[in-house]
Amino acid sequence: MNHLKEEELIEHYYSRGEGGDAAQEHLEQCARCAEAFKALEDDLSEFADVEPPARDAGYGERVWQAISGTLPAYEARKRSWLHINLWQGLSYAAACLLLVGVAFFAGRQWEHKQVQSAVKSQPPPVQQPVIPTQPRERVVVVVLSDHLDRSERLLVELKHADADSEETVSPLRDEARSLLAANRICRQDARKSDDPDLARALENLDRVLAKVANHPGRMDAADLTRLQEEMNADGLLFEVRVLRSRIPNRQGAKAARTEGGEI
Amino acid sequence: MVRMGQDDQAAIRAILAGDKEAYGALVARHASSLFRVAFRITGNEADADDVVQEAFLRGYRKLEGFESRSNFGTWIYRIAVRCALDRIGGKKVDESRRVAEAPDLEQDQVQVADAAAGPDRLLLSGEIGALQEAAMRSLTATERTAFVLRHLEDCTTGEIGAALGIGPNAAKQAVFRAVQKLRLRLAPLRVRI
Numbered sequence: 001m002n003h004l005k006e007e008e009l010i011e012h013y014y015s016r017g018e019g020g021d022a023a024q025e026h027l028e029q030c031a032r033c034a035e036a037f038k039a040l041e042d043d044l045s046e047f048a049d050v051e052p053p054a055r056d057a058g059y060g061e062r063v064w065q066a067i068s069g070t071l072p073a074y075e076a077r078k079r080s081w082l083h084i085n086l087w088q089g090l091s092y093a094a095a096c097l098l099l100v101g102v103a104f105f106a107g108r109q110w111e112h113k114q115v116q117s118a119v120k121s122q123p124p125p126v127q128q129p130v131i132p133t134q135p136r137e138r139v140v141v142v143v144l145s146d147h148l149d150r151s152e153r154l155l156v157e158l159k160h161a162d163a164d165s166e167e168t169v170s171p172l173r174d175e176a177r178s179l180l181a182a183n184r185i186c187r188q189d190a191r192k193s194d195d196p197d198l199a200r201a202l203e204n205l206d207r208v209l210a211k212v213a214n215h216p217g218r219m220d221a222a223d224l225t226r227l228q229e230e231m232n233a234d235g236l237l238f239e240v241r242v243l244r245s246r247i248p249n250r251q252g253a254k255a256a257r258t259e260g261g262e263i
Numbered sequence: 264m265v266r267m268g269q270d271d272q273a274a275i276r277a278i279l280a281g282d283k284e285a286y287g288a289l290v291a292r293h294a295s296s297l298f299r300v301a302f303r304i305t306g307n308e309a310d311a312d313d314v315v316q317e318a319f320l321r322g323y324r325k326l327e328g329f330e331s332r333s334n335f336g337t338w339i340y341r342i343a344v345r346c347a348l349d350r351i352g353g354k355k356v357d358e359s360r361r362v363a364e365a366p367d368l369e370q371d372q373v374q375v376a377d378a379a380a381g382p383d384r385l386l387l388s389g390e391i392g393a394l395q396e397a398a399m400r401s402l403t404a405t406e407r408t409a410f411v412l413r414h415l416e417d418c419t420t421g422e423i424g425a426a427l428g429i430g431p432n433a434a435k436q437a438v439f440r441a442v443q444k445l446r447l448r449l450a451p452l453r454v455r456i
Contacts, residue, residue: 074278
């Protein structure tokens with residue numbers, strides 16, 4: 001059996017009556033510890049309360065009179081100002097945080113709803129090809145028209161070019177290189193749109209542009225004459241002019257087909 | 264008690280609003296209970312009076328920091344305990360010299376009168392009181408205060424810790440040390456009686 005230590009006896013002495021004390025059970029079974037506890041009780045009972053000297057009803061008043069002269073009055077305004085400002089500041093900060101939070105949440109919700117409504121308002125799948133196709137073809141038509149204009153100008157300048165002048169031939173070569181890339185795109189589009197006349201004319205144009213653009217070194221009079229003959233032989237300039245004049249009609253026909261839903 | 268708490272809160276609001284005189288009501292209401300604990304800790308009437316005044320002065324200066332949820336009586340009681348602790352702690356140097364110069368335990372045994380002496384009862388009682396007083400003076404300020412609060416004021420170790428600004432375990436240890444020292448000092452008395 002483990003006997004109670006002095007600390008445990010002291011703890012038990014002061015916590016008696018609080019219940020749940022295992023020390024009490026031990027003391028009832030252990031004579032040695034019970035004897036030690038009795039000695040502790042005897043010792044501590046010697047320190048009985050000495051009744052403090054009585055103080056009459058006027059004691060508090062006398063204490064107040066003794067100290068009141070040294071006490072400064074609180075400054076109500078200063079105190080309340082600090083107090084109110086502190087709480088006001090905290091309240092404003094909390095309100096701002098709440099406002100920012102609500103605004104953020106509302107923004108997220110609004111954005112979410114916008115995306116959902118955009119998805120819902122999309123046209124049905126049947127109509128989908130109509131809308132994107134129409135602008136795409138219009139862009140190609142505009143580019144083709146522009147391309148034919150530039151090509152016509154180039155061919156006219158080439159027709160009247162002077163082979164002895166480098167200042168005339170060199171810009172033509174640069175322009176031909178630029179037109180060559182655009183011509184290939186237009187030619188591919190003509191094939192796709194099943195327009196054999198346009199495709200053939202663009203092929204002829206491509207051949208001339210390639211020769212001008214890729215001609216090595218300085219273009220002499222013989223080269224220039226050969227190109228001019230080829231142009232005339234094929235009637236390329238005339239063909240380009242005819243095609244360019246067809247563009248508005250061709251655009252109108254396409255638009256009519258689009259409205260009819262044939263595309 | 265609730266009524267008193269409400270009155271205390273109203274008085275505190277008035278004081279903080281600039282009405283200094285309202286503090287007089289708080290002083291009148293709590294002065295006696297502060298004197299009682301101050302006297303038990305200091306063991307001296309004059310010191311207890313000084314402690315009461317000092318406690319109310321400190322309380323007034325700290326009143327802005329008083330939390331309205333707390334009980335003013337408990338709050339000013341703790342301040343009074345700290346004031347009393349400071350007072351007996353300040354005297355500790357002199358007291359420790361007295362304790363060091365006190366007769367040793369063997370000498371104590373010789374000096375205490377025998378209980379069988381019958382006619383010397385009053386003298387014995389006086390000597391016991393003197394020995395108890397000497398034993399109390401042998402304690403440190405914290406031990407003495409902790410013992411008084413536990414033994415005479417029926418405070419819990421948590422309340423003692425709060426009043427002394429230490430943890431409950433430290434308060435419990437202070438009480439243990441105080442009891443051990445007191446028993447050791449009173450051992451000669453027990454042998455002779």
